[in-house]
Amino acid sequence: MSDFSGVSLKGKTAIVTGASRGIGAGIAILLAKRGANIVVNHVSEGSKKRAQAVVDEITKIGTKAVLCQADVSTLDDFSKIVDAALKISETGKIDILVHNAAAGLEANLLDTTPDFYTTHFDCNVRGPIFLTKEIIPHIARGGRVVFISSAGARLGVAGQTVYAATKAADEALVRVWAKEFGHSHGITVNCVNPGPVATDQWFQSNEQFLKDMQPLIESTPAAPRVGEVDDIAPLVAFLCSDDARWVTGSCLSANGGLYN
Numbered sequence: 001m002s003d004f005s006g007v008s009l010k011g012k013t014a015i016v017t018g019a020s021r022g023i024g025a026g027i028a029i030l031l032a033k034r035g036a037n038i039v040v041n042h043v044s045e046g047s048k049k050r051a052q053a054v055v056d057e058i059t060k061i062g063t064k065a066v067l068c069q070a071d072v073s074t075l076d077d078f079s080k081i082v083d084a085a086l087k088i089s090e091t092g093k094i095d096i097l098v099h100n101a102a103a104g105l106e107a108n109l110l111d112t113t114p115d116f117y118t119t120h121f122d123c124n125v126r127g128p129i130f131l132t133k134e135i136i137p138h139i140a141r142g143g144r145v146v147f148i149s150s151a152g153a154r155l156g157v158a159g160q161t162v163y164a165a166t167k168a169a170d171e172a173l174v175r176v177w178a179k180e181f182g183h184s185h186g187i188t189v190n191c192v193n194p195g196p197v198a199t200d201q202w203f204q205s206n207e208q209f210l211k212d213m214q215p216l217i218e219s220t221p222a223a224p225r226v227g228e229v230d231d232i233a234p235l236v237a238f239l240c241s242d243d244a245r246w247v248t249g250s251c252l253s254a255n256g257g258l259y260n
């Protein structure tokens with residue numbers, strides 16, 4: 001008989017930041033399909049309906065979901081996220097934290113302002129650092145922290161001075177925290193590193209950037225196309241599972257072989 005128990009997330013409680021749309025929504029729904037209860041986080045008022053639709057879809061799947069509007073750039077908002085997770089937890093613990101929300105605008109170095117820098121670093125680096133710190137006391141042994149990084153961290157894409165630096169910082173955090181929280185807490189910390197994915201973030205890129213990226217996309221070894229949310233979410237679900245217990249401090253490339 002088939003045994004898929006190693007990939008089951010039944011009864012786990014997961015927080016997915018930025019889960020109203022795009023990759024985060026795909027991750028939230030897939031983790032729910034594997035049995036997890038989900039905190040569906042988003043930030044903007046305009047996304048409330050989309051985030052609620054994700055919650056409704058999860059409820060239909062049959063696990064618990066709660067909407068949590070909170071800004072990962074704002075430290076004072078973190079208690080809302082923790083409280084939401086504890087409210088739906090079946091064990092009083094939190095099992096999975098997926099750092100997916102990110103600011104991802106392009107700017108060449110010469111157009112980069114201190115405000116642009118701060119907005120991106122607050123959302124992509126400071127937020128995950130202090131949200132993780134807040135959540136660690138509540139994470140169960142066997143817990144999982146997964147970051148969504150980006151090709152930008154390693155590929156060297158023009159126009160991504162600040163964004164690339166934030167994502168490289170996230171990849172560094174994964175390696176450090178794997179060591180800090182392995183023996184002490186039994187937690188694994190990993191990241192999934194997508195190439196271009198067809199979401200709002202990709203389509204909001206300026207025309208020149210999309211044009212410059214076209215040759216790279218056509219050279220993608222697995223297929224000459226941008227990635228889809230469904231190319232990324234299963235890797236996150238795997239890293240959250242018991243089957244992935246021996247994987248920590250690693251970065252799983254989800255980019256059709258563009259680079260490793």
Ligand SMILES: NC(=O)c1ccc[n+]([C@@H]2O[C@H](COP(=O)([O-])OP(=O)(O)OC[C@H]3O[C@@H](n4cnc5c(N)ncnc54)[C@H](OP(=O)(O)O)[C@@H]3O)[C@@H](O)[C@H]2O)c1
Nearest residue numbers: 018020022023042043044047072101102150196197199201
């Ligand atoms: N798309 C790509 O080509 C690509 C490639 C590589 C890596 N990635 C990474 O994949 C992740 C998801 O990207 P995506 O393309 O799915 O993005 P997206 O479609 O633009 O969605 C962004 C999500 O993040 C949320 N968010 C943004 N700022 C937030 C904040 N301060 N606090 C809480 N939530 C916030 C948004 O909430 P609202 O809806 O409320 O605004 C939304 O749910 C990001 O880490 C991104 O860097 C994307």
